[in-house]
Amino acid sequence: MSEAEKLSTENKIKPPEKWYSSWFDTPYYHILYKERNYREAQIFMDNLTHYLNLPEKAxxxxxxxxxGRHSIYLNQLGFDVLGADLSENSIEEASKNSNETLHFKVHDMREPFEEKYDAIFNLFTSFGYFENDEDNLTTLKAIKESLTEYGFAAIDFMNVHQVxxxxxxxxxxxxxxxxxHIKRYEKNGHIYKEIDFVDEGQSFHFIEKVKALTLKDFExxxxxxxxxxxxxxxxxxxxxFHKTESERLIMIFK
Structure with a gap:
């Protein structure tokens, strides 16, 4: 085996860790964002499911x-819900709420699901993380393939212009x-957030990086x-939706 082949094999065995697979798996991510508005999230789910007129037990x-905060509430509304996430720690925590009609699994959003769904929700700017822009298209195709014939999907993204x-x-x-200590800036078509802090004498540094996708990009x-x-x-x-004023960019598609 040549050196190039060895290197390629090693890279496949030990892929480089992405920021979203490390930061989301730390307890600090959940500490920083613990004050998120749960009531607002519930109102959004009420409005969205009412608008889509989803059938009972969809x-x-x-x-x-x-x-799983959205998953849990959607299940309380009477839907059969699967919550999927790349973070093993988050899924382990979410799974404590599992029941006969609420399940959780570790899953990469670029991969379609075997089962088909009446509705797929991608919420709270959980898109555009990937290093390779092609992965954004791959994710949309996976969502499309995972919908039933009459199913709907919704992406809740930041409004880049307003941000x-x-x-x-x-x-x-x-x-x-x-x-x-949080720094925010735009660079090379991405919005970055650098997060630095010290806990128990140890220094930590994390980066959030999201593709600055506009409505035109999504279209x-x-x-x-x-x-x-x-x-x-x-x-x-x-x-x-107003391009310069709206807080969110929420897209309904099928």
Missing amino acids: KVLDLACGK LNTLIPEEIKTVDGIDF ELMEEAGIYLLDIFGDYKLKK
Whole structure:
């Protein structure tokens, strides 16, 4: 075996760790974001499922579910829910809430599911993490393949224009006695968040990196994936999307 082949084999055995597979698996990620508005998330799920008019006991996939806050509430609304996420720690935690109609599994969103779903939700800017832009298209195709014939999908993404206009370059956020030093900036078509902190004498540094995808970018990706964009909303109350003002970019498609 040549040196190049050896190197290739080693790379396959030990793939480089991506930021999203390390940061999301730490307890600090959940500490930093513990103050997320659960009531707002519930109102969004109420509005979204009502708008889609999902049938009773519909099969719903919460894609990139984290610790399952949306999955749990969707199940409480009467749906048969699977929460899927790449983070093993998050799925382990979420699985404590499992029941006959609520399940969780570790899954890479670039891979389609064997089972088909009446609705697939990708929520809270859980898209655009990948180093390779082609993976964003692959993910959309996987979502399409995992829907039933009459199924709908929704992506809840940041509104890039509004985020860049209101970006706070630096701040310190103190949670549970930990001072998180946060820097935000745009670079090479991505929005970065650098997070530095010290806990029990040890220094930590993490980076969040999300592709700055606009509505136009999504429209082009969806057209290539053979997806039909049905509706666009600008917030969790499903108000009309405004390019410069809306807090969110929520897209309904099939």
